[in-house]
Amino acid sequence: METLHREKVAVMGSGSWGTALAVLLAENGHDVALWSYRQEEAEAMAAEGENREFLPGIAIPKSIQITWDCEKALTGRQAVVLATPSSYLRSTLQRFKGHLERGALLINVAKGLEESTLQTLGQVIAQECPEHQVAALSGPSHAEEVSRKIPTTVVASSASRAAAERTQGLFMNEYFRVYTNPDLLGVELGGALKNVIALAAGISDGLGCGDNTKAALMTRGITEIARLGTAMGADFHTFNGLSGIGDLIVTCTSMHSRNRRAGILIGQGKSLTEALGEVHMVVEGVYTAQAAVKFMERYHVEMPITRTVYQVLYEELPIQGVMKNLMEREKKSEDLSWHLVTEHQVRWQEER
Numbered sequence: 195m196e197t198l199h200r201e202k203v204a205v206m207g208s209g210s211w212g213t214a215l216a217v218l219l220a221e222n223g224h225d226v227a228l229w230s231y232r233q234e235e236a237e238a239m240a241a242e243g244e245n246r247e248f249l250p251g252i253a254i255p256k257s258i259q260i261t262w263d264c265e266k267a268l269t270g271r272q273a274v275v276l277a278t279p280s281s282y283l284r285s286t287l288q289r290f291k292g293h294l295e296r297g298a299l300l301i302n303v304a305k306g307l308e309e310s311t312l313q314t315l316g317q318v319i320a321q322e323c324p325e326h327q328v329a330a331l332s333g334p335s336h337a338e339e340v341s342r343k344i345p346t347t348v349v350a351s352s353a354s355r356a357a358a359e360r361t362q363g364l365f366m367n368e369y370f371r372v373y374t375n376p377d378l379l380g381v382e383l384g385g386a387l388k389n390v391i392a393l394a395a396g397i398s399d400g401l402g403c404g405d406n407t408k409a410a411l412m413t414r415g416i417t418e419i420a421r422l423g424t425a426m427g428a429d430f431h432t433f434n435g436l437s438g439i440g441d442l443i444v445t446c447t448s449m450h451s452r453n454r455r456a457g458i459l460i461g462q463g464k465s466l467t468e469a470l471g472e473v474h475m476v477v478e479g480v481y482t483a484q485a486a487v488k489f490m491e492r493y494h495v496e497m498p499i500t501r502t503v504y505q506v507l508y509e510e511l512p513i514q515g516v517m518k519n520l521m522e523r524e525k526k527s528e529d530l531s532w533h534l535v536t537e538h539q540v541r542w543q544e545e546r
């Protein structure tokens with residue numbers, strides 16, 4: 195592995211992902227500050243040398259400066275990792291943007307959509323911090339595995355190639371392989387929307403359905419994500435990559451997945467509030483489902499799995515009605531090659 199260029203990095207958000215990435219960045223040789231939203235969270239981590247609440251068992255190197263003071267975290271830092279849950283991204287940016295260094299690169303690692311504005315997280319960041327370049331790091335990557343150095347691959351995406359490559363260089367090491375991808379919209383949408391499909395996969399498990407059902411939900415899930423994504427202008431191919439199908443696979447199959455675990459509890463008959471309380475960590479799909487339903491209406495696309503999850507969460511669709519909702523829909527043609535459909539239709543017409 196080539197020698198790393200040492201940078202001063204701030205990680206804003208000390209949940210499981212922010213903590214895991216701060217540890218990785220420190221191990222890569224960077225000078226890292228880790229900012230906590232809650233003072234008591236920062237104090238506990240500093241005193242215990244680990245994040246017992248969100249990432250127990252992983253030692254936090256002493257070189258990491260842990261703080262709840264935004265100014266301290268950001269002063270002199272040219273790379274800033276945004277690791278708060280998506281619903282707090284805007285409020286966190288508003289709180290600290292006055293302390294950002296001029297030209298600092300903002301790297302979002304949260305996965306979600308802003309329901310009130312129907313903006314992607316990249317758009318939220320660009321709106322709040324228009325002077326700064328934005329990148330995203332996304333892909334199949336549970337904090338519990340990355341922090342144990344289990345081989346993981348992700349993508350660094352930005353409209354700016356230099357920003358994507360800088361992000362790649364910051365994070366890449368022998369157990370964390372980072373590819374670049376120029377399609378920021380597609381990368382963000384894949385990461386956000388897979389969480390709703392993971393809730394469906396969990397519900398299916400909680401209901402006692404089988405592997406056939408899970409495979410169907412994952413395959414049809416990525417199809418509906420790509421359908422919305424391409425309607426919004428993303429590149430179809432991105433959904434075949436790490437931030438698309440890759441992340442969908444891990445989140446629908448792993449017991450580390452908060453979304454899948456919440457889905458299992460709901461499928462077993464727990465209420466949403468009970469499921470969220472039990473999982474304790476952020477379950478992004480619960481919020482993304484609300485935004486996704488608005489997006490699908492705006493772009494006139496069908497997303498039956500996403501809509502069914504929304505109905506369970508917010509419209510009291512009985513859990514026993516989930517499979518009926520999906521299986522007894524009208525007959526359809528499979529549309530995996532979304533961009534080739536027209537070509538197929540032409541060929542079929544010629545054959546007649």
Ligand SMILES: NC(=O)c1ccc[n+]([C@@H]2O[C@H](COP(=O)([O-])OP(=O)(O)OC[C@H]3O[C@@H](n4cnc5c(N)ncnc54)[C@H](O)[C@@H]3O)[C@@H](O)[C@H]2O)c1
Nearest residue numbers: 208209210211231248278279280282304305336337475476
């Ligand atoms: N955990 C993972 O494996 C993982 C992997 C990839 C991406 N992500 C994404 O990273 C983001 C953060 O997830 P996480 O798993 O680290 O969360 P988490 O549930 O582990 O931690 C939540 C954090 O949010 C903080 N918080 C609570 N209220 C807040 C507020 N009002 N403002 C700001 N912060 C507040 C808490 O103090 C805590 O540090 C999510 O978008 C998630 O989808 C997580």
Ligand SMILES: O=P(O)(O)OC[C@H](O)CO
Nearest residue numbers: 333334335445451452453
């Ligand atoms: O645990 P989940 O379901 O929130 O997923 C976390 C990451 O997005 C997995 O890549």
